[in-house]
Each structure stands twice: as structure tokens, then as C-alpha cells.
Amino acid sequence: MQERSSVAELAGSLRGELNRYSPGGKLPSSRALVERFRVSPVTVSRAIAQLAAEGLVVTRPGSGAFRAEPRGAVPTPGDTSWQEVSLSGDGGPEVVPRTVDASGVLVTLAAPPPGVIEFNGGYLHSSLQPERALSAALARAGRRPGAWGRPPTDGLPELRAWFAREIGPAVSGADVLITSGGQSALATALRALAPPGAPVLVESPTYPGMLAVARATGLRPVPVPADSDGVRPDLLAAAFRATGARVFVCQPLFQNPSGAVLAAGRRPEVVRIARAAGAFVIEDDFARRLVHEDAGPLPAPLAADDPDGVVVHVCSLTKATSPNLRVGALAARGPVLERLRAIQVVDSFFVPRPLQEAALELVGAPSWGRHLRVVAAELRNRRTAMTAALLKVLPELALPLVPSGGGSLWLRLPGGGAGADEPAVISAALRAGVAIAPGRPYFCAEPPAGHVRLSFAAVSGPAEIAEGVRRLRAACDELFAGPPRGDSLRA
Structure with a gap:
């Protein structure tokens, strides 16, 4: 910084x-x-x-x-107002405008101004990224025979096989497509599985990037409430009946933003309910490699026990390495795989071979396991430091769940209402020198309360966390003068 x-x-x-x-x-x-x-x-x-x-x-x-030499005269701008009409409706049968709101994604991608603590980041801090291992992997990859040749459109067979082994023994390399990161995989899956104008069921709250992709594709996100044990199966079944949806998108492991893990008893129920509705489950397994050191054994992906091909699995290496290693995977069984493959080829042809070769070198090196162990320990330390600091300094912010994976905490603002205080909190925090993510973009309908998401993975360590919480305290004092309100932070 x-x-x-x-x-x-x-x-x-x-x-x-x-x-x-x-x-x-x-x-x-x-x-x-x-x-x-x-x-x-x-x-x-x-x-x-x-x-x-x-x-x-x-x-x-x-x-x-x-x-530099002065530039030539700036040309007179043309009249692009016609695009407002063209983009708002193309005369087709779609009933959902394909507007693109990237604000919820940009808040986690844009670097804050100098001196501002980055509690809104979406990636590991540079000190946690395996930069030396990545550089070495990229150098070795560049020397591989054929490294700069055209790769298979589905991805390198060795890399597809590696992802398949990571997902589970029931998945083979033939079931896997290599993608340009998880976001690209989500976009491909949504386009393949639902026509424009169709409803798509989503957890509430959920990842803003997925909501943005769904809306950009012309889909209509429908919220299904979740609690500390993940999505509620009874409400999921009711939502399928009420909407006729054929797709449900979920994050069963360390859900973003809540950090919840889908309970063991609910996991087969979710797949069974979707199968009964003739629907697909898109499983976004983004945080499996961001498990904390003190977490218990992890449940296998939903796709690992899915003989009927209900689950379309999405994962990537990006979150656990670097935002620049945009290598992910889509796994599916049955005829849907051919549709996914066709859309991927049309959109991007293939993932650059040197990047795939570098990914193979990285995960095949002895340093890969060491890196994951370091990340697990450091994320636990940062999570513990942030939770303790919030409990001591900002007890009026409610923390329903302390996660055992992922890189952030999901906090409810004091008082009632549906998030009306969020913009004021975000602005006050930025004035105090700390950037935080608003909760509103994580909901596809009216939120039940105001929330904020604080990242502990994107900062340098406990000292910066303590300073960031202190600055957030100053911001809240500006807005919520007086004794703490009814809600209290709890584990």
C-alpha cells in the first residue's frame, strides 16, 4: 500500500x-x-x-x-442517443431487460485510493499470493514443448483430469471444460441452461457477480432465503413450484457473503428437489481452497455424488492464487455438456495454452500444498483478529455467523429498515479511510435489513485489520451517536 x-x-x-x-x-x-x-x-x-x-x-x-507531442484536435462527438432505444428492447420476446449493473462487482475489483484500507477487496492480499511459485510456474510453462501452440478447445487433458480428481472420483476429465476463471464459467452455464426471460432461483443473499451475469443474459433472478445452514429446502421446493424455474444457483461451501456451509441433511435434499423439478443446480464451489486452518473436514462437492447429471459444477484457481490466474473449470454430465462446450467455444475459442500450462506447473509443484496450508493458517488468523476487533470496538454490528472458510465477514447494521443507512455508512467509512462493501448488491429483491461485507483476506494482517476497525468505529460514531442499539455482535 x-x-x-x-x-x-x-x-x-x-x-x-x-x-x-x-x-x-x-x-x-x-x-x-x-x-x-x-x-x-x-x-x-x-x-x-x-x-x-x-x-x-x-x-x-x-x-x-x-x-509527448500534443494530440490532435478532439473530434466532434457523434450522437449515440439512439443506443438507448436499441439496448432497451430489441423487438424480441424477452420480458426481462438485459441491463448490466456491475457496481456490486466493481466495488470488490477497484483498488481504493492511496491510504485507504481495503476491507472491500475480493482477492487475497499480495502477501498471501504465491507470486514466486506463479513466476516459476509461468517460466517453466513457457519452456514446455508446444506451450505456444493451439490448445484443445476443451482444455489440456492433464488439467481437465486434475480438476476432475479435485471434484471427486465420480467425475472424469471428459466431463470437464477449462474456462477463463469462475465468472466466465458462471456466464456460460447460465446462458446454456435458461433462455432469456426465464426465472433462475438464487440464494438470498448471494454473489453480485452472478446476479449481474444473470440479468445481462436476460434472466430473472428469484430469491430463495437461506440461513446459517444454507438454503432452506422447503422454500426451494416452493420456489420451483411457483416459478417453473429450471435452474438454481448456489454456493454450498462458505457461501458468499454469509459464509454458510450447506448442512449435511440439506445437501441431498437440494439435489432431489431440483431433480424432481426437472431443473439443474449450478454449484459455484469458489472457496474450497480458502478453507481456514481450524475448519473440520469439508463436505465433497454436490457434483461428486450426482449420477443423474443434475449438478453443473463451477470452480477455479483464481481465488486461492492471484486475480491474474484466470483458470477455472465447468463439470457436467449428459447432453448439457455439449451445449456448454458450444457456448464456450463461441464466446472465447479456448483458454490460452501458456496459462493452462502454468496452472499445471503450479498445482503439480511441491510448493502448492505448502501455499494452501499457509493460506489456511493466515486466513484463520485474520478472521480471528477481525472478529475480536469488531466484538470489542463495534459491538452494535451483528455477526450471525463466524465462517470457517472464505475471506470476509457479513454484518448487519444496527436498527431496522431495509438498508437505508448503507450508503451513509459506506460514505462515512471512506471519509474515515476504510473502504467497505455495501450489502444491497447481494440481494436481488428488497433486503430485510442493512448489511456490509468486510474482507479480511485483502489486507496485510492483524495490524491493518485493527486500524481499519478503528476507522470504521469513527465512521459509525459520526452516524450512530449514542449507546449501542439493540443488536449485538455475536459468534
Whole structure:
């Protein structure tokens, strides 16, 4: 975070001085900038790269950086207002507008401003990412015979077989398609399994990225309430009867955002109910490799015990490694696999072979198991630190469940209502120097109360967690003056 702040500050200083140089004029050397601003050569290099990306400077290897020539006159913008009509309805039979609201996803993808603690992140902090192992895997992958050749459209057989073994013995490599991460797999599955305008059942609350994909595909998400044991089978059966839906999307393990694990007694019920309705279950198994060290034995994926092909399984390596290792898998049985394959090919042809080769090198190395053990221990430590800090400093925020996997906590705001205080809390927190995720995007209908999601995986450790909670306390004092309200944080 300090390095990112230094880069931004140096880029800002150089940006403000560009008028001192004529177009084409040479900027001071990297050594001169290091001595003048007392920063590292890496910081100088990154700041210059940022200005080059903005089109303000050009770099010439061996010569240095130069102020860019002025751009030509800005063309007169055209009239794109016609697109509002075109995009709002294409004259087809669809009854659900295919609007795309990515706000719930962007809040976890966008880096906060310098100095702001990232409690809204969706990926592991850089200190938890296996950067050395990834670099080594990528280097080895590049030297593999045929590494830059065209891969099979379904994915490398060795990688498909590895994912199949991870899912369970009932799944073979022939049942698996390699995808560009979990989000791409979800999009492919939803497009394959439901026509535009159809209802799709979802857990409530649930992952905003999935809701965005469903709506962009023209589907109508229908919420099915869940509790600390996962989705309620009685309400799931009722929702199938009421809507005629043919798809249910769920996260049975460490559900996002609640952290719930689908109870053992409910697991076969969910598959049985879907099978009776002639429906598919899309199982988003995103957090299996984010298990905490103190968790008990993990249940197998729903797809591991599904001879009838009810479950379409989605998983990826991204969450446990790096946002840049966008390698995932879709697993399915029966005729639906051919439809999934066709949509995947049309959308993306194939996942780049060097990335697949690097994934194989990574998971086949001895360091892979060590990395997962380190992540399990560190996530437990961060979760424990955040839970303790919230209990001590912010007891008015209710925590229905302390998860044993995943990277975040799901908290209910004090008071009643349906989330009216969320925007005020988010804004006050940002003013206090901590970015948090609002709860509203996790609901596809009116939320029962205001919520926020706090990530402990995206920060550097307990010290930053303690400081972030302290800043959040200051934000809440600004909004909720007086004694704590009725709700209390509980495990």
C-alpha cells in the first residue's frame, strides 16, 4: 500500500511539472528522480509507466522519457442517443431487460485510493499470493514443448483430469471444460441452461457477480432465503413450484457473503428437489481452497455424488492464487455438456495454452500444498483478529455467523429498515479511510435489513485489520451517536 501511494504521489508531481518541458523535451533521468524525490528506482519506473499509459510521456529504451507531442484536435462527438432505444428492447420476446449493473462487482475489483484500507477487496492480499511459485510456474510453462501452440478447445487433458480428481472420483476429465476463471464459467452455464426471460432461483443473499451475469443474459433472478445452514429446502421446493424455474444457483461451501456451509441433511435434499423439478443446480464451489486452518473436514462437492447429471459444477484457481490466474473449470454430465462446450467455444475459442500450462506447473509443484496450508493458517488468523476487533470496538454490528472458510465477514447494521443507512455508512467509512462493501448488491429483491461485507483476506494482517476497525468505529460514531442499539455482535 505504501509503494502504491509513493507511485501515485510521484506520478502526480511529475504530471504537474510537465509544462516545464516543451513537447518532445526530455525529462530528468531515473537516477536524478530517485535522488530528488528519495524514492526507489522501481517507484520511478512505475510512475513513468503510469504517465506513459496516460499518453503524457513517451519512453525510448536507452534514451529516457520525453514529454509527448500534443494530440490532435478532439473530434466532434457523434450522437449515440439512439443506443438507448436499441439496448432497451430489441423487438424480441424477452420480458426481462438485459441491463448490466456491475457496481456490486466493481466495488470488490477497484483498488481504493492511496491510504485507504481495503476491507472491500475480493482477492487475497499480495502477501498471501504465491507470486514466486506463479513466476516459476509461468517460466517453466513457457519452456514446455508446444506451450505456444493451439490448445484443445476443451482444455489440456492433464488439467481437465486434475480438476476432475479435485471434484471427486465420480467425475472424469471428459466431463470437464477449462474456462477463463469462475465468472466466465458462471456466464456460460447460465446462458446454456435458461433462455432469456426465464426465472433462475438464487440464494438470498448471494454473489453480485452472478446476479449481474444473470440479468445481462436476460434472466430473472428469484430469491430463495437461506440461513446459517444454507438454503432452506422447503422454500426451494416452493420456489420451483411457483416459478417453473429450471435452474438454481448456489454456493454450498462458505457461501458468499454469509459464509454458510450447506448442512449435511440439506445437501441431498437440494439435489432431489431440483431433480424432481426437472431443473439443474449450478454449484459455484469458489472457496474450497480458502478453507481456514481450524475448519473440520469439508463436505465433497454436490457434483461428486450426482449420477443423474443434475449438478453443473463451477470452480477455479483464481481465488486461492492471484486475480491474474484466470483458470477455472465447468463439470457436467449428459447432453448439457455439449451445449456448454458450444457456448464456450463461441464466446472465447479456448483458454490460452501458456496459462493452462502454468496452472499445471503450479498445482503439480511441491510448493502448492505448502501455499494452501499457509493460506489456511493466515486466513484463520485474520478472521480471528477481525472478529475480536469488531466484538470489542463495534459491538452494535451483528455477526450471525463466524465462517470457517472464505475471506470476509457479513454484518448487519444496527436498527431496522431495509438498508437505508448503507450508503451513509459506506460514505462515512471512506471519509474515515476504510473502504467497505455495501450489502444491497447481494440481494436481488428488497433486503430485510442493512448489511456490509468486510474482507479480511485483502489486507496485510492483524495490524491493518485493527486500524481499519478503528476507522470504521469513527465512521459509525459520526452516524450512530449514542449507546449501542439493540443488536449485538455475536459468534
